[in-house]
Amino acid sequence: xxxKKIFSFFAVFFLCFLFTGANDLYARDGAALFTQNxxxxxxxxxxxxxxxTIEDLLRRNGPELWxxxxxxxxxxLGKWLADPQPIRPMEYYSLTxxxxxxHPRLPSEEAxxxxxxxxxxxxxxxxxxxxxxxxxxxxxxxFAKEFSCYGCHQMRSRGHIMGGLSGPxxxxxxxxxxxxxVYAYMVRPKVFKPVKDMPVYSGLVNDKKMRNLSEYxxxxx
Amino acid sequence: MRxxxxxxxxxxxxxxxxxxxxxxxxxxxxxxxxxxxxGLEGKGDGINNREEMPVTPRDHTSAGxxxxxxxxxxxxxxxxxxxxxSKSTLMPPFMKTLTDDEIIGLKDYLRxxxxx
Numbered sequence: 001x002x003x004k005k006i007f008s009f010f011a012v013f014f015l016c017f018l019f020t021g022a023n024d025l026y027a028r029d030g031a032a033l034f035t036q037n038x039x040x041x042x043x044x045x046x047x048x049x050x051x052x053t054i055e056d057l058l059r060r061n062g063p064e065l066w067x068x069x070x071x072x073x074x075x076x077l078g079k080w081l082a083d084p085q086p087i088r089p090m091e092y093y094s095l096t097x098x099x100x101x102x103h104p105r106l107p108s109e110e111a112x113x114x115x116x117x118x119x120x121x122x123x124x125x126x127x128x129x130x131x132x133x134x135x136x137x138x139x140x141x142x143f144a145k146e147f148s149c150y151g152c153h154q155m156r157s158r159g160h161i162m163g164g165l166s167g168p169x170x171x172x173x174x175x176x177x178x179x180x181x182v183y184a185y186m187v188r189p190k191v192f193k194p195v196k197d198m199p200v201y202s203g204l205v206n207d208k209k210m211r212n213l214s215e216y217x218x219x220x221x
Numbered sequence: 222m223r224x225x226x227x228x229x230x231x232x233x234x235x236x237x238x239x240x241x242x243x244x245x246x247x248x249x250x251x252x253x254x255x256x257x258x259x260g261l262e263g264k265g266d267g268i269n270n271r272e273e274m275p276v277t278p279r280d281h282t283s284a285g286x287x288x289x290x291x292x293x294x295x296x297x298x299x300x301x302x303x304x305x306x307s308k309s310t311l312m313p314p315f316m317k318t319l320t321d322d323e324i325i326g327l328k329d330y331l332r333x334x335x336x337x
Binding site: 054055058090095096145146147148151152162163164165166197199200201202203204 | 249250252253254256257258261267268269271273274304309310311313314315316317318
């Protein structure tokens with residue numbers, strides 16, 4: 001009986017060690033692959049945000065990833081890196097060039113390793129607000145009526161993709177975005193993007209509406 | 222003596238007042254924020270002008286349309302969005318994004334575009 005208990009304890013301990021150790025190794029491999037593939041030529045992986053002017057932002061070719069672990073849902077990046085599909089209808093911050101859908105595609109195992117690394121990059125400004133993705137009717141009202149967010153962001157409506165092209169698409173946000181990050185981005189946008197072409201709503205919209213909006217957005221399919 | 226004092230005071234105010242956003246800067250701001258809907262040349266043909274939208278973005282080069290608006294109307298719409306003037310909420314509020322000087326600069330730029 002006693003031996004069984006000791007055995008179970010060590011078995012659980014060993015499995016935990018194996019899992020966290022393997023994940024850590026995976027992330028280290030991912031970091032090496034990230035550098036090797038020159039991903040940092042387009043993506044910033046060290047915070048904080050540094051852009052001060054519109055020119056600074058327009059020099060970028062891809063989104064900052066220094067808070068990727070806070071922004072994305074677990075599992076999303078691994079799948080996306082193995083089979084990248086455009087998130088923005090246009091090239092990064094372009095108003096003239098449609099997205100060429102030419103992001104490098106990684107073999108499945110490499111994609112998982114790079115994703116594991118990116119998910120270690122987190123921001124202390126995200127989390128703890130109790131935001132969950134859900135069908136939030138009040139949030140829908142803010143999104144569709146009060147601020148017409150679809151004017152710049154595509155979304156799926158009755159099976160069809162509709163909406164403006166300048167911002168990242170929100171179709172599939174449920175699989176992609178961490179609800180806590182959506183909220184943090186709305187209330188503290190300058191932490192993540194000091195310069196961006198989306199207006200600042202923080203200070204204009206009360207916290208209750210921000211919460212409802214974040215829950216609605218992060219539930220879009 | 223008094224007129225010299227007035228000239229001195231007026232000059233001081235001019236020299237110390239915050240300069241309005243410069244023309245090149247304002248054009249950059251327009252092309253970054255406004256052109257998404259209103260187009261790079263302001264003709265209302267930005268990439269967000271889609272068939273499914275309930276309204277079309279205003280053509281800033283139209284003297285007929287823009288001439289109906291006072292400077293205060295323009296500033297108010299940029300600051301508070303379309304809802305402030307009973308227009309579409311597709312026009313977002315920029316009061317927390319742009320400074321007052323930048324908004325005044327944009328108003329002047331729109332007047333240049335419409336020549337009105």
